[in-house]
Amino acid sequence: MKTSLPWKLWARQVMAILRIELAKNFKRKRAIPVYVLAFLPFLLWQTHSLVHIRGWRTCSGSEDLMVYAGVFQVFVLRLAIFFSAVAIFMNLFRGKIVEKTLHYYFLAPVRREVLVVGKYLSGVAMMVIVFGAGTALSYLTAVNHLKLTASRAVVPAAMADLPVYVGVTALACLGYGAVFLVTGLLFRNPIVPAVAILSWESIIVFLPAVLKKFSVIFYLESLCPVKVPFHGPGLLFTITAEPTPAYLSVPGLILLTLALLALAALRIRKMEISYGTE
């Protein structure tokens, strides 16, 4: 009887979920820390350039792009996006179980798989919009500031990296989003897995190349336009594997995401409402 799947219907439903969820994601009070994390680098770069303009401090600009790359890889990717993804994506299902409101979603005439996709996309859309804007603004500010310094010659080349930074940001949201959506669905108390993932993504730099392929940060870092030589407590940090070329790491990351989403869909099909004691 059913020869073709009702893709059109599903697309409409996903859109409906997006409409409802997206507004909620943006307006929630818990989203404020996410905004702060996303736009903090922008504010700081603004201040950096202001300090220079006012002449309180001089800056040759030669280090700026390197500092930007360091801040981006260590702070934006590993901390800001990571923790925001934890907050937003774990809330999508696990939070609803804790609040005992998940059944309201399950009582709607929507396939559970569609529900997963809709909710995931709503989280991703919010993260990409917020962090994409944050990254673009901060990068533009940093590069703009270079025009006032001795290093103004590098500006055109640097501008070419803007889409790369924004792209990497978007991929990070995609990847971490899927990771934490699944963690939130699979575990009753996801804090231990969350800490485990945090540690895993942090120690991954020390591990052999084969294992690196199972982390999100690995793909992201090989995509970053400026490689940062880590200094400080770990000379060990310099053992980087051959960075994977973009034509492999982008599909790699997307495949990882799709696999995780499929896992989430499988899990939620079987899910029963039983709000135990948390």
Next chain:
Amino acid sequence: MSGGRIVFEDVSKFYGDVLGVNRVNLSIPPGITALVGPNGSGKTTLMNLITGLVRPTRGRISVLGISPDDPERLFKVVGYCTQFDSFPRGKTGYEFLYSSLRLHGKSHAEARELTMTALELTGMTDAAGRRVAAYSKGMRQRIKLAHAICHQPSVLVLDEPLNGLDPMARAEAIALFRSLAAEGLHVIISSHILHEVDCISDQVVLLNSGYVVAEGQIQAVRSEMNQEHPLQIMVRCSRPGALASRVFTLDHVVEVRMHADGRGLLASTRNPDLFYQALNQAVLEGLIDIESVAPADDDVHSVYQYLIGNEGEAL
């Protein structure tokens, strides 16, 4: 649509080792059906099974021909008012209904319209602008009811919908159920107080510790209970021998046993009402002095007595 039924075929649900419901076979026609049983008897489990919130360990369920596995079709025809007393954070009553209707795929205008209708039907129009978190228990109960009926389903599953309602609201809710049932809907109500629902139900399903004890129209259920499970009544009195010979002539009394200490007897009866009458008669005639009368703790019957509630006590 009116020909459709909700069918349970040999359905069992275990939560790990804990029994939820066992070997349930039911076929529920349109009209008001009451699921009645004490706490923990499996009412909520049955309702969650109908709506696919939990999956049966064994057996099959179909709701008007739709499997509960298929929410896309199921919830176009089913509305469920759950027992959970929790709501999406920070929403007003209006927003709560409206956003749910949007999830059903209704347009803005349609959702607005349906929301207003449901609010009206449940008497919540005035409170619609306030946050659900600030509602009283009765208002929360009513907004949940509104949520269940707002998309105009043809099967309405209501888990203890009368809980927490004051007498006025209760009467209004019951009138609402009646009018919905009159339109040909399946209205399934659960309660742990039989006399609260038996006058409005077309049929009742009695549940006890996961088993369907009796099912059918209320009159049939009453007599079935009495036929199949005679009630044991323990009477402590003076001169039990005299009482024994008196009650043994009654044809609803199945068995009489004397106590070893000679100060009481145990009688099994199919019609407790008549038995109690005979007992009263005996006292009035001065035949015996009664020390105590109590139904013996027979499992099914104690439940039934509990359900029947004050009717049993009245005698």
Next chain:
Amino acid sequence: MAVYKRGYEPYEGELTPEWSRFLVIARQAYRRVFESRLLVSYLVLCLICPVACALIIYLPHNEGALQMVSVGDLITIEPGFFLKYMHLQGWLGFILTAFIGPGLISADLANNALPLYFSRPFTRTEYVAGKMSVLAILLSFITWIPGLLLFAFQSYLAGPKWFWDNLHVAYALFVGFWVWIILLSLLALAMSAWVKWKLAAGILILAIFFVVAGIGSVLNEVLDTRMGSLINVVQVIDTIWSSMLGLASRSGISPANAWMSLAAACALCLHLLSRKVRAYEVERS
């Protein structure tokens, strides 16, 4: 017998003294804590380092052992040694806090249990003190108590001169660790009271340490200053401990600033606690 037939009799036995009643909360909490095998093994793990330190202290005083290792390999026991000890145990304490802390108040909030507490002769202060004592007692057992024992052991082996010369180390161990304990437990309780969801509270505690520290380093890098370290909890406490031990800290902030930042953090936590630990919540409508 039916309940209503029983006569009402008030309790006339002895009551526990009022000041110690907050410990009831700690007692209940420990029952749960010691049910978890993971936590018990973690606590044991936390005591490995003090034992190892005791061995290191003992080694130079044992002639048999001295013959096996050359004198140059031995670690001299000086304030720097104790700073390392403090950092290690401090981290272990943080992890313990992240384990236990989030559930302390959030569970009561989520289950609406606060009205139950406050409908007894039990004040909000006592409630918070009770919850704090859960962490404080456990943390004491892995921080300053073994620390002072190590100090006493070294004084016993090295003689009274070492003791008098290094008395400030004992002070640093005791006061420094108490500052850390108070900071950790206040932070954990505030987070636990701020969000009703245990998991979110746990993540917040981690975030305070890692993300806020990260923000601090970004501040330092981008604006080329050292003020960012003021919001880095680890740097702040390192500054304070170092100054107590008479050592120079690498954090680049002054002890006075560090103390101020610490006080501000504690005040903020107390404010949050006083707002959230209430018998009821008012819903704006």
